[in-house]
Amino acid sequence: MKTLAQFFDHLPLLPMRWEIQRNDELSGIGSGVVFQAELATPLWSAAIALQPVRLPEANEISALVNGLAGAQEPFLFRDPYICGPKLDPQGAGLGGVAVTVSAANGRSLSLEGMPAGYRLSIGDKIQIIASGGTHAFVEVSENVVATAGGTTGSFQVFPRLPVSVSAGASCSFARPACPCIILPGSFQSGTPSGNIVTGIAFRIVQKRGVQ
Incomplete structure (x- = not known):
């Protein structure tokens, strides 16, 4: 997997928003009752747009994307405008x-080793590295306050935690990153005007279970 320094740090990003790509099936009956079945775990996704760049920089970005071999090699990605x-x-x-x-149990998580009284808020993101090096990326679903001893009670996160996350997994709240791939066919290499290229864009989606 590409580190932030190997891919993300080379991109002059415009503001982005993490979104959820759901994999649901809906059905209903005549009374108006709707049934929902989650066919697969929801995945984080985002639409990425880059600032205008000079032609040589655009060629470098295209080469970095080509080097990912389509969706074969994942990379770490984070929100460049939210650092904590x-x-x-x-x-x-x-x-x-x-x-x-x-x-850790399903959508419930508890932590230790935090500064006394440290607070997490609804919407904060956590990057978790489990035993074996697999990554998870979750969102805090309720406000949390660490005790004087640096522990928290159980609190909900989204989406569901992978089974690889267990006691001892390390957590990062500063510049949390998510393992992603570029959606096939979504990369736009931009439009040149003289030596300036505008409109470079692509879509990313989370890849679970990678190291």
């Missing part, structure tokens, strides 16, 4: 501590 939790935007309050999972 809502109440600690730069992640300074974490002070370099090592936060780990103390328990």
Whole structure:
């Protein structure tokens, strides 16, 4: 998997938004009752657009995308404009501590090793690296406050945690990244005007279970 330095850091990104790509099947009956079946785990996705660049830089970006071999090689991707939790935007309050999972079960998570009183807010993102190096990327679904001892009670996250996440998995709240691939056929190499290329864009989607 490509690190942030190998792919993400080379992209002059415009603001982006993480979205959820659901994989649901809906059916209904005459009374108006609707049934929903989740066919696969929801995945994070985003529409990516780049700032105008000079032609040589556009060629470099195209080469980086080509080097991913379609959807064969995943890469880490993060929101460039959000660097930390809502109440600690730069992640300074974490002070370099090592936060780990103390328990995980489905959509429930509890943590240890946090600074005393540290707060997480609904919508904050967490990058989790499980045993064996597999990555997970989840969103906090309820407000959380660490105790004086740096632990939290069980709180909900979204989407469901992979089974690889268990006690001892490491957590990152500062610049959390998600393993992704570029959706096949979504890359637009842009339109040149003189030496400037505009309109470079692509779509990304999460790839689960990668190291």
